[in-house]
Amino acid sequence: MDYFTLFLNGFCLAMQGGMHFMFVSRLTGKTVKIRHIALYLSLLAAFEWIAGKVSLPWITAILGELFILYAVSRFSLKNQRMPSLTGAVLALYISQLSFGIVNSAESVLFPYLVGKPFLYAIILLATALSLTICACCCIAALRSLSLEDAKLTPDNEPFLFPAFLLPVLFFFAAELYIMQTSYTNTVSVGSSLTLSLSEAGKHISLLVLQALGLGALFCTLYAYRRICHGLQAQAAFRSLAQAARAQKTYVAEAKARYQQTKSFRHDIKNHLSVLNGLLTSGKSEEAASYLQSLSIASDSLSFPFQTGNSAADILLSEKLALAEADGIATEVSLVLPDSWGIDDFDLCVIFANALDNAVNACKAFNGEKSIHVSGARQGDFYMLKFKNTCPENSFPDGFPPAGTGLSNIRTVAEKYHGAMLAEKSKAQFTLNVLLDISLHPEDISAQRT
Numbered sequence: 001m002d003y004f005t006l007f008l009n010g011f012c013l014a015m016q017g018g019m020h021f022m023f024v025s026r027l028t029g030k031t032v033k034i035r036h037i038a039l040y041l042s043l044l045a046a047f048e049w050i051a052g053k054v055s056l057p058w059i060t061a062i063l064g065e066l067f068i069l070y071a072v073s074r075f076s077l078k079n080q081r082m083p084s085l086t087g088a089v090l091a092l093y094i095s096q097l098s099f100g101i102v103n104s105a106e107s108v109l110f111p112y113l114v115g116k117p118f119l120y121a122i123i124l125l126a127t128a129l130s131l132t133i134c135a136c137c138c139i140a141a142l143r144s145l146s147l148e149d150a151k152l153t154p155d156n157e158p159f160l161f162p163a164f165l166l167p168v169l170f171f172f173a174a175e176l177y178i179m180q181t182s183y184t185n186t187v188s189v190g191s192s193l194t195l196s197l198s199e200a201g202k203h204i205s206l207l208v209l210q211a212l213g214l215g216a217l218f219c220t221l222y223a224y225r226r227i228c229h230g231l232q233a234q235a236a237f238r239s240l241a242q243a244a245r246a247q248k249t250y251v252a253e254a255k256a257r258y259q260q261t262k263s264f265r266h267d268i269k270n271h272l273s274v275l276n277g278l279l280t281s282g283k284s285e286e287a288a289s290y291l292q293s294l295s296i297a298s299d300s301l302s303f304p305f306q307t308g309n310s311a312a313d314i315l316l317s318e319k320l321a322l323a324e325a326d327g328i329a330t331e332v333s334l335v336l337p338d339s340w341g342i343d344d345f346d347l348c349v350i351f352a353n354a355l356d357n358a359v360n361a362c363k364a365f366n367g368e369k370s371i372h373v374s375g376a377r378q379g380d381f382y383m384l385k386f387k388n389t390c391p392e393n394s395f396p397d398g399f400p401p402a403g404t405g406l407s408n409i410r411t412v413a414e415k416y417h418g419a420m421l422a423e424k425s426k427a428q429f430t431l432n433v434l435l436d437i438s439l440h441p442e443d444i445s446a447q448r449t
Contacts, residue, residue, distance in 0.1 A: 004120060008127060013048060015131050016095055017041045020069055023094075023138045024087035027145065030077045040072045066092050086168070090141060090217075093172040097214045098134035102126050104207030108200050137214065144221040167220050171213055235407055245352075309336040311344040312351060319355035320371065328362045328369040336375065340382065340437035346412045350384065353405030354431055358388035361429055365389045380438035381418065386431040390424070409433060 021040050025032045047068060051061045066088050073084040106126050278287035305316040312334070320330040355371075362369040372387040409431075410420040418434040 008123070009048075012127060012131075013045060014041060016134070017044045019131075019134060019138060020088075020091040020095065021072070023091045023142065024069065024073045024079075024084070025077060026142050027087045027090070028073065028077060028079045028083050030079065036072065036076045039076060040068070043068050043072070062092065062096070089168055089172055090145075091138070093168065093217065094137045094141060094214075095134050096172075097210050097217075098137060099130045100210045101133065101207055101214070102130040104203045104210065107203040140218065141221060144218060144225060168217065171216055171220075174213065235411070238408070305332045305334075307332070307334045307336045308338060309344070309347065311347055312336060315348060315351040315355065316373065319351070319359065323355075323359050323362065323371055326359070326363060326369075328359065328371055331370070331372045332374075334373055334375040334384075337377065337382065337437060340435075342382075342416065342435055342437060346415065349405075349408050349412050350433055353409050354384075354386040354433070357405065357431070358386055358429075361388050361390035364391050365427065366391075367427070377437070380436060382435050382437045384433040384435070386433075388429055389427055390429040392427050 017040060018037065021037050022032060025036075044065065047064050048061075050056075051064065056064070069088040069091060070084050073079045073087055074081065077084075079087070109122075275287055275290060278284075278290060305313055305320070307313055307316065316332060316334075320332070323330055355373075358371045362371060367389065369389050370387075371389075372385075374385045374387075376383050376385075406420070406422065413420045413433050413435060417436040420434075421432045423430045423432070
């Protein structure tokens with residue numbers, strides 16, 4: 001191996017390896033660290049040296065590179081299995097297509113350039129073009145594919161990744177077959193320095209096939225993104241429908257209490273007249289009894305839980321009344337700020353989902369059942385906390401089963417630059433929802449657009 005080939009192979013290895021690692025890290029949203037890149041390039045260089053020494057088949061070498069990239073993503077970047085495999089397959093597939101397209105064109109021109117003084121310059125130019133195409137395709141793929149889209153629909157994530165990965169694996173296998181049966185990355189030159197029309201047509205056909213393979217990849221990426229957006233729209237619709245039901249409950253309860261208050265105010269003069277008559281007649285005991293009845297009537301006009309927010313008061317009253325009817329002990333220590341920038345519509349989503357989950361978990365628990373709702377302000381943030389008893393063997397990963405509305409709560413929390421955290425300790429489940437209460441309504445509107 002001459003020095004030029006050695007330099008070219010080392011340069012390509014470093015550039016391709018760096019692009020592969022950057023692609024996987026950006027795709028999975030992980031921070032790039034120098035030691036991770038150094039580890040990956042070292043493992044890749046060692047594998048290439050071993051492959052060259054033992055003359056591994058070309059397809060085996062590619063699969064070895066795929067495994068190394070997957071392993072580094074899985075164990076160094078701490079990514080899950082499916083995102084790691086998706087990133088590794090995409091990175092190598094884009095790389096093979098990019099170099100394959102240039103190799104196809106190079107195979108047509110190379111025999112006519114042998115012996116020419118600018119041959120090495122043409123080879124360097126072809127390598128630079130391959131790397132450029134690879135970099136542009138990686139950037140386009142990162143813009144087309146976002147794993148965050150799947151995170152917004154966690155109930156469907158187990159389906160989304162395989163549905164996307166299977167066609168990509170098919171394209172990757174087809175590309176490996178084409179490269180293995182037609183040519184490798186090193187162009188071989190026969191005794192003739194010219195190509196027949198059939199050979200030239202073969203390489204041009206391969207070029208077209210690989211260009212179509214690249215197009216098929218981006219079509220798949222586009223379809224995947226559309227599916228993710230559709231699922232997000234469905235999740236948003238479910239959230240809106242649930243919030244709308246909560247708002248209807250809020251409006252109906254408000255109307256009922258308004259009518260009660262109106263009736264009480266209408267009769268208050270009569271009640272005062274009766275009290276005055278009893279006191280004037282010296283019937284103090286009867287007056288005290290009548291006053292106690294008035295006190296009970298007035299208490300019924302107020303909510304059992306006073307948080308400072310009417311929407312939260314109504315939801316807590318409705319949900320926890322059902323809980324107490326099932327023998328669940330309830331406790332609320334919550335005071336919400338007067339003006340905090342959180343829309344009542346979004347607040348209904350959080351309380352409705354959290355309290356429904358808490359009640360259902362308590363019903364499945366055999367023992368003393370309880371629900372505790374609390375909140376505390378921490379600077380510009382407000383922490384809502386929902387604690388409830390639950391069976392010890394339920395949802396061992398810390399989360400209730402899919403479809404229980406946690407994705408809706410998480411969406412609302414992220415909308416207000418906050419976060420959601422679920423914790424389980426033995427027979428107790430805790431849901432924490434952090435919200436940024438410093439945001440103004442115009443900030444939320446700008447965020448939506």
